[in-house]
Amino acid sequence: MLVTRMERLFESSKGRGRHIQKLYVVSSFVAICFIWVYRLTHIPSNAKWAWLGLFSAELWFGVYWLFGQALRWNLIFRKTFTNRLSQRYDESRLPGVDIFVCTAEPEIEPPMMVINTVLSLMAYDYPSHKLAVYLSDDASSVITFYALLEASTFAKHWLPFCRKFNIQPTSPAAYFNTLLSKNPYHHHNHAKHLAPIKKLYEDMKRRIEDASKLGAVPSEARSKHKGFSQWDSYSSRRDHDTILQILLHKMDPHNSKDVDGFVLPTLVYVAREKRPQYHHNYKAGALNSLLRVSSKISNGKIVLTQDCDMYSNSSQSVRDALCFFMDEEKGHEIAFVQFPQSFDNFPNDLYGNSLPIIMEVELPGADGFGGPLYIGTCCFHRRDALCGKKFNGECKIDWNEENDELMKEANDLHEVEEESKVLASCSYEQNTLWGKEMGSRYGCLVEDVITGLSIQLQGWKSVYYNPQRKGFLGIAPITLLQILVQQKRWAVGEIQILLSKYSPLLYGHGKISLGLQMGYSHYNFWATTCLPILYYSIIPSLYLLKGIPLFPKMCSPWFIPFAYVILGESASNLIEVFMVGGRIQGWWNGLRIWLYIGSSSYLFALIDIILKCFGCSDSPFIVTTKIIEDDIFQRLKKEVMEFGTSSPFFTVLATLALLNLLCFFGILKELLLSKGVLASEKLVLQILLCGFLVLINFPIYQALFLRTDKGRLPTDVTIKSIALALSACILFKLLI
Ligand SMILES: O=c1ccn([C@@H]2O[C@H](COP(=O)(O)OP(=O)(O)O[C@H]3O[C@H](CO)[C@@H](O)[C@H](O)[C@H]3O)[C@@H](O)[C@H]2O)c(=O)[nH]1
Ligand SMILES: [Mn+2]
Secondary structure, eight states: OOOOOOOOEEEEEEEEEHHHHHHHHHHHHHHHHHHHHHHHHOSTTTTHHHHHHHHHHHHHHHHHHEEEEEEEEEEEEEEOHHHHHHHHHHHGGOEEEEEEEEEOOTTOOOOOHHHHHHHHTTTOOGGGGGGGEEEEEETTOOOHHHHHHHHHHHHHHHHHHHHHHHHOOOOHHHHHHHHHSSSSSGGGGGHHHHHHHHHHHHHHHHHHHHHHHTTTOHHHHHHHHHGGGGGGOOOBBTBBEEEEEEEEEETOOOSBOTTTTTTTEEEEEEEEOOTTTSSOOHHHHHHHHHHHHHHHOOOOEEEEEEEOOOOEEOHHHHHHHHHTTTTTTTTTGEEEEEEEEEEEEOOOOOOOOOHHHHHIIIIIHHHHHHHHOOOOOSSSEHHHHHHTTTOOOOOOOOOOOGGGGGGGOGGHHHHHHHHHHTTTTTGTTTTBBBBTTBOOOOOHHHHHHHEEEHHHHTOEEEEEOSSSSSSSEEEEOSHHHHHHHHHHHHHHHHHHHHHTOOHHHHBBBBBBBBHHHHHHHHHHHHGGHHHHHHHHHHHHHHHHHOOOSSOOOSTTHHHHHHHHHHHHHHHHHHHHHHTTTOHHHHHHHHHHHHHIIIIIIIIHHHHHHHHHHOOOOOOOOOOOOOOHHHHHEEEEEOOOOOOSSHHHHHHHHHHHHHHHHHHHHHHHHHHTTTHHHHHHHHEEEEHHHHHHHHTHHHHHIIIIIIIOOOTTTOOOHHHHHHHHHHHHHHHHHHHH
């Protein structure tokens, strides 16, 4: 009998230029070994300890660099065939998809933004009776509830509009924005439909924003929906019952269809119970409540987790994700499909390129080893894997299984609400495996990465899918301080993974591939890189003041490995930046932000972790603000860095910048006093390093001394950093 192989639902291809890349890695590693050898064989008597310190820094840089290369070894790119999916599975055979959106602070995550995200997700090109959207509101804000209620009404117009005109993106705000930049004739066809829907949107927006400003919902609206009564017994954000409301449901006879008579996706508002005596475990806790609540209401086999600031930019993403899960050959191994986190609120690359490199290079690299990381949002999960099921090789599931027995009759809806509330209560998780072996894992500030890792350790694979049209777009922090704070949170979380029972380096062997172990370690060790970075930015510059060389002379053969590594790394970073569509300026900015994160965020992360070991610190999850003040945005547009407040982060950065400036002036003076020519030959790399640090810190000198706008560094930071840098130089000159 002739067996024809079924056509695959997705295709994988390898990255270009991988042979050159491998050659580069090997040759660079040889050069790094030479550097180590040089350090060990040339220890000078006048700077023994400084020298050994440099050796340690270079040793650690080298090992750390190697971890990073694992993520560049074998890039994989995926392509899906949604047409084959539709041919093979008719609507009735597609699985239910539950979408979780998390929000936590309406002051910095405006309800309008949240409902735009929700609306964009409700409008997926997917059978609506199989879609359910859940909003978790950790602020239990009545305004957010009111906004969602408004959105549920607006959806009745918006979803048919999207369907009729094939609207992309399906977030109303983002869509209306794209119209501004496009040729109006292009939309002539639906111009007459556009005006009324835009008006509906603007009216809704006004009502919600008025309520936000007022801090209260108009009493007329309040009296119209029973859901509001749940706030009657409400005492505070940290102390209240579960608030849960099914706003749209296909079983609801009065309120389930859009204006064209089609069923709408299910829409549910959840504010889990909070009590002061129970830790709520931040976003991980929210997701687990949603996992349980949704299992009662819709129980979709696929779960999409989404941050409230990430709207859907492509209505095809659900079908794309299903091409992986439902692929006959490989689908049964895949636990989650991660899409990139992309942003559309950046007018330029002033704050560097670190995320694009992760999204365009490192995650495809992790995919090459079968395990892109779960990054919290834009990720489709197989529900049972997320809920802790182990992979057993024969997980071929029947996607088609109907869940309708969950809800037989409409008058059950209220009952279902009441039963679901119990699942979102504080005490429900006590003495269960939730947060330990089930659901999102607790106790780690990157709950996403540790959760993805634990799923992979259970034997599952994951996939990274980066389509041409971005699946999701969102908001990234756009002031320096926000970035540094976010990076500190991530670095603390990553080191928590290293120290946890999931540590890829310690316990990953045999469960995940070596490449993936190294890749995870690259992130896990983030915080520790502050030590070599700080050492390199301080010690060689200070030794300039004494004229003591710490690097080989230019004419020495040992100069070659240093030059090779420096030039090679710069070139390879530059190529990566160009590959992700950046410019040379972006590369330079990226280098700066890497340095700033390394010397401040990672330093404070490390201190936090050490304090934690002594039980003195508990780093909370600091939510990133999603709003930006206009004057800050104007400065960003002009590529002017934002400081504006005093913060220990800035004091560290300014001190380092000033220290290097002082050392640089010091050596300049020496050189000008003529005996320099001879000295400069011995000190060439050291002078270059110090000069580089001065050059890259230019925005800090400006912010300290030249700027007058509100984004400059405040005077107390200036005074503190001058005092610190000066005393460091003087003490060094006197004592060492
Ligand atoms: O107690 C909390 C705290 C946060 N959130 C939500 O978590 C999401 C992420 O928070 P955000 O402040 O935007 O953090 P980011 O650093 O931007 O988030 C990245 O990093 C997090 C881990 O640190 C991941 O959870 C996110 O998915 C990922 O986008 C937001 O939707 C928040 O509303 C909650 O629901 N409850
Ligand atoms: Mn975010």
